[in-house]
Amino acid sequence: MKQFLVFVKKEFSHVLRDRKTLLILFGMPVMQILIFGFALTNEVKNSQIAVIDYAKDETSRRIIERIEASRYFETEKIVADHGQIEELFRQGKIKLAVVFPQRFDHDLFHQNKAQVQIIADASDPNTANTLTSYVSAIIQDYQSGLTAGQSMPYQIKAETRMLYNPQLKGVHNFVPGVMALVLMLVCVMMTAISIVREKELGTMEILLVSPFKPILVILSKAIPYLILSLINVSTILLLSVFVLDLPVNGSVLLLFAESTLFIITCLTLGIFISVKTNSQQVAMLISLMGMLLPTVLFSGFMFPIENMPVPLQIVSNIVPSKWYYTIVKSIMIKGLGFSSIWKETLILGGITVFFLIVSLKSFKIRLA
């Protein structure tokens, strides 16, 4: 036992004395949270739009007022005709144009039917969709204001509620994603590299020719990264709660417990990679390509899994970060308890045990 502790102490020394890497390992989560939280967002704000008002009547003016007041838009111009609109689109100066035809008012109140034209720059379809729906929402809103109190026959009203995230804040998506990413990076890649480095330097040879059980060497390397990762999880949570305004709706203790499980999963993966490779470069590549990339692509954090073709959905099931991401979202955002996530927990546990067994079996006590 004492020997094991000495090993762990040595590993801590290695990690702490490598200042540059340490900066990245601790600094990166902070950077990512801040960047994702503030700079990058799926929301579209302050888009340039143009309005053509052929009607110039009261209704159109009221609707235009509302559009101008919206934080989503910056009304670039109120222009006179279509020709200018085309020019503005071409120059990229506007993303959307709203056109009110002549006699808008008249059509609406006398014929109970009026049309508004919304033209969007669909070269970015996502933005186009979003902006279009914002404008539609404003118009809809106005319309329901008009008909308030009146009952219309056979009307089906769709009421929407955005659960858990009524303001549709993008940050809710990113924080769990960043957690998964950071833990993957630190635990898988750094552990793998650390072990393989011993092989490359030749110190692994000396350790093998000693009474010390080699498997303990490996475990001792995992421990500093375990601690480091728990610190990172705390940092991320603190930042999201206090800086990004994203509370933890569920049990913090459960969150930490599940995070610890995920950390162990990642460490096991790191160990597995190190057992199978002999060069630091290869270990790093496999960690990045084989672990990080799938995390970004398949965990559901950037792209919804449901939108993917079925084969890829199946693939996403073996990416551990997908399960962790689901677990974190459930606890942090939905505020759910263990009873809802026991299945995912079990799967993560299963993955861990599997790779642990494979690593132990593949571990070589000789050089060749």
Next chain:
Amino acid sequence: MENIVIKTDKLTKRYGDFIATNEISFEVYKGEIFGFLGANGAGKTTAMRMLCGLSTPSSGHAIIAGFDVYRETEKIKKNIGYMSQKFSLYEDLTVLENINFFGGIYGLSNANIKDKSEKLIDQLGLQKEAKKLVGALPLGWKQKLSFSVAVLHEPRIVFLDEPTGGVDPVTRRQFWDLIYDAAARGVTIFVTTHYMDEAEYCNRISIMVDGRIEALDTPRNLKHRFHSESMDDVFFQLARGAKRGD
């Protein structure tokens, strides 16, 4: 009349407060085999890098192959050859590919390269290995090949940085045969080595201690001066008092 190919005058390299090379002044003549010795940390490598045009001196002067070490480093590089233990050839290219590659870098014409590579392969007896990867060759052959490639373009001076490590005595001597051959053709050889008996193969030797040149003479004269039977002993006497390194 001797042709001076290297001339330094109080050449110095400073890193902050640390003076790695301290005002070394010496001359090397054409066709000479010049041994540049010193313990690790004595300043040999720093000095060599300056002479090769790889590092700018802090003060002092040097003319290498007729070119100034401050202003004409590119010309220096074109007129010298270099070989070291750490790197010489690409292990994952074949013998022929390596020769072609370096010939191209030195600016030799294709016809010239072809001619020279045939002669080289003949001289080293590598006919059967010409298409093999260099990485598969034994160390001794790699070394001999590296040297031959380093002098492919008939440079005025060739710098050899610890060229013969770890090979058997016969192969080492074959390597030195190549060096003698080149020197006879007028190529000046500037070599550093840890093998003291190789120091004896040189026409003249300089020994650096703590950044300065403490001795420069023929091996025979040095042995007389230090009352020694061998260069080993001369070196030992000089280097033992060194403050740097240990």
Next chain:
Amino acid sequence: MAAIILNDVTKVYGKEKTVAVDHVSFAVEQGELFGLIGPDGAGKTSIFRMLTTLLLPDNGSATVDGYDIVKDYVRIRSRVGYMPGKFSLYQDLTIEENLNFFATVFGTTIEQNYDLIKDIYVQIEKFKDRRAGKLSGGMKQKLALCCALIHKPSVLFLDEPTTGVDPVSRKEFWEMLKRLKAQNITIVVSTPYMDEAMMCDRIALMQTGRILSIETPQRIMQSYPLPLYAVRADNMYGLLKAMPTFSKTISSYAFGEYAHVSFREDVDVNEVTGFLRQHGFSDIDIKRTNPTIEDCFIQLLKA
């Protein structure tokens, strides 16, 4: 029981079945300072790795301290000291931390076996808080030796401990090894430097996986079969080209300031001098000389 016994050991690598160690057999006695002498590719490192149980032989068997290298590897691993080439130490740990670490790994402390390493350690002690990566080659070597000795091994394996180190440090290192013999530790050292062979009790000269000779250095030199002379003239290169043309020459090669020439039989010095003068050499000096290990190695290689 001999400390180390190898019996017809063979090691083959790769698809091309490169033979690294070719049916090697020898024994090392308890407390002996034994040298494996040979160039790169001779098979020294492979033999070390098999004896320290890091590799399995493809053929043959071996024991260390009586334990079989295949079956009893656990026992061997706890009683030998091993320093692979390139002084594998932890660069970012200090001297003291490295030593402490290796002591603990072997279940001991620095104090317990301090007297074993004291002579060596005092030379680097004042740098004990310096990181290993910042040490010179000579100091790294001393540290590596201390780390290998700290658990008082019965057998010490040192793979090329002096490669890349300056001649002064090399000399000191071998002095340290000789003093260790007094502790009855069996030491097996490999080196490509022929002059270091003289410091060993017995040596095995190796080349491409085979043993050319195993003997005490003195006996190897005594068994040099031909008369050997040291010849010097004003032009070494020319001399090396000219000597083979002399009728009685068997071999000639450079050897520092002199050329070593072996003749079919004892020669008359004047005869050789005359021959050289005829070929335009001056400043001639010829004398009988005793063969060194290197001469023997060269001769064995040519055989």
